[in-house]
Amino acid sequence: MSADTARIAVVTGANKGIGREIARQLAERGLTVYLGARDEQRGRAAADALRAEGHDVRFLHLDVTDETSVARAAGRLQEESGVLHVLVNNAGIGGPMQPPSETPAEQVRAVYETNVFGAITVTNALLPLLRKAPSARIVNVSSAIGSLSAAAANHDPTGVHPPGQFPVMLSYATSKSALNAVTLAYANELRGTGILVNAASPGFVATDINGHHGQLTTEQGAHIPVLLATLDDDGPTARFLGEDGTPEGQVLDW
Template sequence: MSSDAARVAVVTGANKGIGREIAWQLAERGLVVYLGARDEERGLAAERALRADGLDVRFLHLDVTDEKSVARAAERLLTEVGLLHVLVNNAGVGGPVQPPSQTPAEQVRRVYETNVFGVITVTNALLPLLRRAGSARIVNVSSVVGSLAAAAGNLDPTGVHRPGEFPTMLSYSTSKAALNAVTLTYANELRGTGILVNAASPGFVATDINGHNGVLGAEQGARIPVLLATLDDDGPTATFLGENGTPEGQVLPW
């Protein structure tokens, strides 16, 4: 991507955890980062903290489940910067660990509202701005538990879960599987446009979603999303990349 002018990024769900760290790492690389958050107080607090580090980070009020909120955010971006180089769809919610047979459909719907439909809403609203950039990146923050191949084999390719104990979280796991499919459909539509679309699995990061039971910190969890957000123009599209401690990451099965 060109370095002639500051690139612009949007990171959703960025007032804490992995999202905030992604915003920090992108801004540290010289990007202007709009820190998306639905809670204004927390979003502004995160903005102040990151700007105190000398970074150009701007709070963007954005509730991915509210189409009007997303539309207003898109209008602000059009007015202030006119284009967008990076979109990281990080906002996500989890669900309780329980057998699928004991999971109410309404719970699954609530998770999908953010993890799937929210991503579609934001992507569609910001795609005209991404197209204006000529060379842009879309990164969807997924999870290895969304891998259908891993689920079918009951085997976690990252080794976090023991063989034969692949998670059976109906709401969260299937929402990430759906997000992976969403990633591929956008990647295929946008082939040849200069917009690369990929999915990232941050690894087993200690966050609010898992009760901070993960083994990685937010800084490590942000590495793969940032790697995909800063790909060169000849970088991959339609890939699912995970954290395994190597510089290039681990290609995960869809």
């Protein structure tokens, strides 16, 4: 991508955890970051803290499950910038650890509302602004646990779950598989438009979503999403990239 200075980014679910750190790292690179959060108080507090560090970060009220909220956010961006260069669909919720046969469909539906339909709602609402940029990036924050190849091999790529029990998180794991498929669908539609669409696995990061059991810091977890959000114009699209400690990351199997 060309000069960082005038670029605008939206990060959903950015009031804490990996999203907040993605917002910080993008702002550090000179982007103007709209910090999306569903709760006004938490969102404003996070944006204020990052602004106090000297970054151009603005609170954006955005509940990804609420179409009115998403439309309002898109309207505000249209008014204030008229263009968007980076969208990071980071907002996500976890699901219970239990066998699929004991997981009510309602629980799965609730997780999909945020992790899958939320990302679609936000992407569709902001695509007109992304299309106005000379080049743009969409990053969907997925998980290695959404890898169908890994699931088919009954292998837990995060190493979190005992052998033979993968996938135990029907709602969360399959929501990320669906998000991966959604990523490919958009990447294929948008080929040749200058909009690169990729999925990121941040690694197992200590945040509220896993009771801070993760081994990586949010700084480490933000690395791959930020890398994909700041790809050069000749960078890849339709890629699933994970954290492995190298600057390039590791290409994961869908």
